[in-house]
Amino acid sequence: MAATASDEQADYVVVGAGSAGCVLANRLSADGSRVVLLEAGPRDWHPMIHVPAGVLKLLYNPLVNWNYATDPEPGIAGRQIHWPRGRVLGGSSSINGMLWIRGNPADYDGWSQMGCKGWSFDEVMPYFKSIERYAPGDPEQRGKSGPILVEDYRTTLDLTRRFVDAAQQAGIPLTKDLNGRQHEGVGFSQMSRNGRFRGSTARTFLAQARGRPNLRVETKAFATRLLFEGKRCVGVAFRQKGQDRQVRAAREVILSGGTINSPHLLQVSGIGPGAHLKSIGVPVVHDLPGVGANLSDHYAIRISHRVKDAVSINELSRGLRLGREIARWLTTGRGALTFGVSSAQAFARSREGLASPDIQLLFSPASYDHNKFGELEREPGMTIAVSIARPESRGTIMAKSSDPFVRPSLKPNYLSVPNDLRVSLAGIAIARRIFAAPALARHSVAEITPGPGVTTPEALSDYIRQQGTTIYHIVGTCKMGEDPMAVVDARLKVRGLTGLRVIDASVMPTVTTANTNAPTIMIAEKGAALIREDGGV
Template sequence: MKFDYIIIGAGSAGCALANRLSADGRSQVALLEAGGRDLNPWIHIPVGYFKTMGNSSTDWCYNAEADAGLNGRAIPWPRGKVLGGSSSINGLLYVRGQPDDFNHWQQLGNKGWGWKDVLPLFKRAEHWEGAEAPERGKNGPLNVSENKVDRDIVTAWVDSAVAAGYKRTLDYNGEDQEGVGYFQMTMKNGQRCSSAVAYLKPARRRKNLHIITHAHAEKLLFKGKSCVGVQARINGISQDVYAGREVILSAGAIGSPQLLMVSGIGAASELAAHGIEVKNDLPGVGKNMQDHLQARPIFKTTASTINLEINNIFKRMRIALIYAASRSGPMAMAVSLGTGFLKSDPALDRPDIQFHIQPFSADSPSKGPHAFSAFTASVLQLRPESTGTLSLRSASMHDDPVIRPNYLATQTDCDTIVRGIQIARSLCDYEPIKSLITEEYAPGKNIGRDDTDGILNWARDTATTIYHPTGTCKMGQDNMAVVDERLRVHGIQGLRVADASIMPFITSGNTNAPVIMIGEKASDMIMEDAA
């Protein structure tokens, strides 16, 4: 089995790469995915994330280690294991990030990654259904729609935030992210538009694109300091797959560093502990892990919410019929509808917290919604200072790595999450939402609004990931960088990384859109270097 290019991982970036690299018909491209095809119908129904997360046929079902920042709790870390990767099981939310995020990457020495460089790639990727604007694309494969599900409680929250003095934004994906409004989502005609739907579906019949599912990469193959292929377990049989030009890792912020390490690329001392021969001593592999931690204030309400609308089989049947007939209703709903990108301190020059407003509430998705009507005002810190690590549990890709997020490890992170929770509570003092709230369920009346210690401890007891792991193969030139500005692994020929792991700093918001952009940019650089 020999191809020009091997892409390992059919996630948000990998699908974009597979489409672009195979488009001219001249290169033989293999896309290896450890999971299966995206045949599960719940993948394509927007609300299906309740069924696909935690399902071992579509989710790697990783678990982080006990974390001191979470008062010793160990939390699940879902990641997609199917064509489309996490874009097939995520909440469908489309957020590019702030222009300053990318300008910062460039200021770190990563030439070509500034906002003016990446904006054309965001535009190229998307088909924006909203109003035409200079910053938006109309001809791309990824369908991005405006919110089409109207919920009174979400509208009331947005209006109340405006009454509190925050500005309204019609497009947080333009030059200025700040404000409150409604989420944009990767959806088309009431169905999920994953990276697989956007990029693989139109390319499937190309004779030079070989999509190989149930292909779990086990280790990279080398000839001296050149990567020449990968050993993969394909349908239960280990096989060697060779690349004539390049191997591109798009296995995500967990899979890519793990595969590098088991193949001998990482901190020499850590590899030696597992008996792994060192191909290149790169101490930054698996370091610099960043994630968004969400705290979830919940408020009981007199307004109708999903909690009560699905509390018996007849109501659920009615919702299913509405979706079957018109691709609308609660089943066509992204995980969050309202959003806000706000400053925890007015003195800041740009937003540092984000809200996800959800017309339902639950202690955890697996337990189902509460028995009472309520909404959730989830809040997170956009650019946490705390960084974690990913390390090997063994020398085998078939053993999950050790994930240590290290949440809330700095004073800034603690102060910011507390302030975000305080803002969530204070917004409920404004109309029209004030009249719709009957009780604050969480944190609850026993924790005062000025009780910063109590609020922080509640966050440590209850906060969870919002599924944005990044940074574990960071781009740069310093001694902890793993790839250069063209995503080539330092010290190794023929090997690149293109996924969320290359982010030197996490972007300000949900990460699916930036990762697709990374796949688009990587394809350009690969084709330029091959010319």
């Protein structure tokens, strides 16, 4: 693999080596096409990336993380919310909680109904199957030979089993495979892996392609603008080691920088809402009003309990017990270090009459220190995170300057639509019913947060606004569709331009009803197929 990109042409230039970009680099270089992959961050050398339980040590780490922060949010008590985003090979797949979940089939059927032809659940199923390798599943539903190893949790604590039992006692049906067609219900989580290690797209898709002489991977290469000849995108300017460089694309440029960086690069390159671009001194190349709009995220609140008569991750993460867990992971690939962020999940409806679930409940046999971000409490604990799975609130990402190094304004507008608060309140009620069910009640000392005294709708609403946070699933700022605010069409081409596509989580018209890493990888897999079908034009 060459060490530096030149100003000569590649066939494809992919901007961003994250969950989507690593997939594209593999698939587009497979036929001998020349591919340059640009990544603003470093190689994925940091040891905490590869230990599944190391995720808490990565959420603020500036070596591998963009560490974005939202603007102060009026709907959540004026707070700013920290948004971790991977700035490293593998992108956010190198720092996330590794949960592997497709979402509800209705998510994709909804996209199709919005005009995204070819994106119904049945039509994207082959791409979900081709990216994964999951041994136990139904071969009609699950992939058996893809690059990413998907597994059930290698070690399951008794508290997790009790959560699944308690959810059923609370009226939520058991779902044997949350990645099958029956998404609603309660079941055990699945994780993306690479053996005992994290299964990022860098260590799976990209690793498979690294020996190809036609693929060049450039790290610490910050894309500063897109290059145009008329309405055709012909290359990318970037800064690397203090030098301004360019790489040109004979066929296409593909943006895979993610929900923040892809619209921001478009805007500082003159693609976006024309009046706003003019106001910050950016010459307008193409007035496309939807760039940076339609931002959607899962806002969540934690319900935590102190635990008795059971083991939680809290006490396994300290002292001699931690030493034993490290040894266990090194020798067997099992134990507490194999844990991600949620060992079981449930999907439920906030009210009767809904066509599909709008609440995700993520269980963890652990509880978090509210005074130390990324730290577990010392005493045993367990947590249910209540996520608004189909949020109606929408926000924006807008460039503040023509300087690409000035970070954009991030306004998610959490809880700006009243129904989102209603769903969160309903989710808290469901979580409390689960904790009160016999299977979990026997292990509960008391509710820690929000606390047994917080019961009225007014008090709970205040708690949601003051303590809720993201679960890192921002999407939608270059949405796919046919309406005037769509940025890309159903083939992921930027509308009104040639030679340019966006292929990452930003193209989702709506956020999926679950975690977004597997859907993003699927989008890249399908996107690569679309590029090949179109002949790279």
